[in-house]
Amino acid sequence: MPFSLLKYGLNKDYPFEQNADLPAPSALKSHYDVVIIGGGGHGVATAYYLAKYHGITNVAVLEKGYLGGGNTARNTAVIRSNYLTSEGVKFYSESVKLFQGLSNEFDFNIMYSRRGQLTLAHSDAAVRGFRQRTEVNKHFGGKTELIDPQQIRELVPTLNMNPADQPVLAGLWHIDGATARHDAVAWGYAKGATQRGVELHQLTEVTGVTVEQGKVTGVETNRGKVSCGCVVQAVAGMSSVVAAMAGIRMPITTYPLQAMVTQPVKPFLDPLVSSPALHCYVQQTGRGELVFGGGSDPYPLYSTRSTMDLKESLLAHAVELFPFMANMRLMRQWGGLTDMTSDYSPIMGLSPVDNYYLDAGWGTWGFKSTPICGKTMAELVATGKVPELIEPFAMSRFDTFRQVNEMGATAASH
Amino acid sequence: MKIINCPLNGPRNSSEFVHGGELREMPDPNNCTDREWAEYVFYSDNQIGVITEWWLHAPSGYWFIAERHTGSDEILRTYDPSEIFTKRVEFSAKAESSQSEEITA
Numbered sequence: 191m192p193f194s195l196l197k198y199g200l201n202k203d204y205p206f207e208q209n210a211d212l213p214a215p216s217a218l219k220s221h222y223d224v225v226i227i228g229g230g231g232h233g234v235a236t237a238y239y240l241a242k243y244h245g246i247t248n249v250a251v252l253e254k255g256y257l258g259g260g261n262t263a264r265n266t267a268v269i270r271s272n273y274l275t276s277e278g279v280k281f282y283s284e285s286v287k288l289f290q291g292l293s294n295e296f297d298f299n300i301m302y303s304r305r306g307q308l309t310l311a312h313s314d315a316a317v318r319g320f321r322q323r324t325e326v327n328k329h330f331g332g333k334t335e336l337i338d339p340q341q342i343r344e345l346v347p348t349l350n351m352n353p354a355d356q357p358v359l360a361g362l363w364h365i366d367g368a369t370a371r372h373d374a375v376a377w378g379y380a381k382g383a384t385q386r387g388v389e390l391h392q393l394t395e396v397t398g399v400t401v402e403q404g405k406v407t408g409v410e411t412n413r414g415k416v417s418c419g420c421v422v423q424a425v426a427g428m429s430s431v432v433a434a435m436a437g438i439r440m441p442i443t444t445y446p447l448q449a450m451v452t453q454p455v456k457p458f459l460d461p462l463v464s465s466p467a468l469h470c471y472v473q474q475t476g477r478g479e480l481v482f483g484g485g486s487d488p489y490p491l492y493s494t495r496s497t498m499d500l501k502e503s504l505l506a507h508a509v510e511l512f513p514f515m516a517n518m519r520l521m522r523q524w525g526g527l528t529d530m531t532s533d534y535s536p537i538m539g540l541s542p543v544d545n546y547y548l549d550a551g552w553g554t555w556g557f558k559s560t561p562i563c564g565k566t567m568a569e570l571v572a573t574g575k576v577p578e579l580i581e582p583f584a585m586s587r588f589d590t591f592r593q594v595n596e597m598g599a600t601a602a603s604h
Numbered sequence: 605m606k607i608i609n610c611p612l613n614g615p616r617n618s619s620e621f622v623h624g625g626e627l628r629e630m631p632d633p634n635n636c637t638d639r640e641w642a643e644y645v646f647y648s649d650n651q652i653g654v655i656t657e658w659w660l661h662a663p664s665g666y667w668f669i670a671e672r673h674t675g676s677d678e679i680l681r682t683y684d685p686s687e688i689f690t691k692r693v694e695f696s697a698k699a700e701s702s703q704s705e706e707i708t709a
């Protein structure tokens with residue numbers, strides 16, 4: 191809990207926070223040391239750590255829409271580190287740790303809530319996979335256990351233990367599983383960055399990238415040209431489109447990912463519950479709504495429309511897990527553009543263009559990594575050296591066939 | 605549900621189809637570099653606009669080609685692959701020289 195909240199609680203007057211807002215928009219300067227393309231969580235987190243840890247403040251975050259209006263606003267806010275590979279677990283555990291301290295660091299409540307995440311196994315193969323993940327987690331920093339059906343019943347008494355005739359055999363119980371308010375994460379980073387001198391330019395779309403002799407020297411925007419020392423690209427679903435402006439081709443395909451939420455009901459579900467076999471996960475928000483999500487759409491598309499097909503298939507499975515939900519009403523639905531890689535791991539670090547850094551391939555799982563992405567990308571920009579934690583995620587891994595396969599630990603859990 | 609016009613079976617629900625990825629030229633597997641092969645297998649243009657791509661009508665096992673706009677999702681045309689592929693593409697990987705041979709050699 192941020193300490194200022196306590197102060198507000200004891201205050202007789204309506205609490206007034208100075209500098210509550212972001213600075214008013216200003217003209218673009220002609221030069222920045224660092225241009226960050228994309229004002230989502232990743233972009234503003236990178237700016238924040240550049241200013242905070244490296245004293246680099248001649249930085250512009252260029253956002254074509256509004257702050258955090260991309261996937262940062264659209265995700266279902268699952269935070270976890272129970273991945274399959276040692277590279278993945280090490281990386282995501284660091285992020286979970288950073289998340290736990292963010293409210294205090296920002297002095298702004300991001301509503302971080304540790305609930306635990308329960309993933310269900312409906313087959314022997316899945317149980318074997320869970321055993322492996324439990325062991326890898328124990329070694330590399332995640333808190334994860336394999337639990338039996340009785341323990342699952344105790345954790346989630348409302349769960350149907352035989353959904354769609356696929357009995358629940360075991361569960362992967364990830365104690366660190368959590369959620370947070372995604373918008374607050376973007377606002378907290380943006381506020382911290384701008385207070386330290388970073389400029390955030392909303393409604394500023396990058397339309398071209400200038401590369402001279404293999405090195406990036408500037409960007410073109412709808413508000414004019416800007417020269418810069420280096421560029422960090424963090425544009426999620428638009429990764430291939432923006433990279434192409436710099437002449438870079440990426441191993442990414444963009445798919446829509448949809449999610450939806452019901453009317454609010456009394457609290458009954460504490461953990462986040464997911465079933466990879468049923469392509470579905472369910473969680474209850476602090477307001478009582480149930481959030482549902484599943485896998486990406488079946489074919490690539492740059493559109494955030496919602497479809498009836500997805501609602502039908504996703505809800506059919508959700509109702510199998512919690513049959514009484516059949517009587518509830520859906521309240522909202524939405525979609526985002528996810529930048530999928532074939533191994534379900536991100537692409538971070540250097541690119542074929544000098545001083546042009548990539549933070550992409552975040553697909554359906556990149557909200558949880560927002561803090562550690564910001565921190566490692568800032569270190570990369572400031573030192574020019576790829577931090578050890580993100581070395582395995584270099585784009586060049588595809589050229590050497592060294593993928594970091596997280597598909598099994600990601601597909602329907604995010 | 606979205607309807608896709610299968611060149612073999614006519615208009616069908618999109619749930620009967622499986623997306624097969626952008627059409628791209630296969631480099632010669634025997635002579636290309638690892639980088640070229642990776643480019644073919646993993647990389648893609650992934651731009652907004654009309655693309656030419658593979659689709660499979662799963663119930664009949666029939667592969668065909670579609671021209672689709674990746675922004676509006678409008679399918680402009682679907683057609684049989686024979687329009688592009690006039691002869692069969694042979695795919696024979698070079699036989700790796702096995703270790704035992706090397707040892708006896």
Ligand SMILES: Cc1cc2nc3c(=O)[nH]c(=O)nc-3n(C[C@H](O)[C@H](O)[C@H](O)COP(=O)(O)OP(=O)(O)OC[C@H]3O[C@@H](n4cnc5c(N)ncnc54)[C@H](O)[C@@H]3O)c2cc1C
Binds near residue numbers: 233447
């Ligand atoms: C429905 C859904 C559910 C998800 N659930 C989870 C989850 O539970 N847990 C999890 O960890 N992850 C989840 N994700 C994934 C997660 O949301 C993303 O990986 C993450 O938010 C990416 O953050 P970002 O800052 O890189 O991208 P974004 O927040 O998308 O920011 C990128 C920004 O770049 C801007 N931009 C694009 N092109 C340009 C341009 N040319 N010039 C200037 N700006 C540009 C966009 O407007 C956008 O604001 C989910 C995603 C979706 C869609």
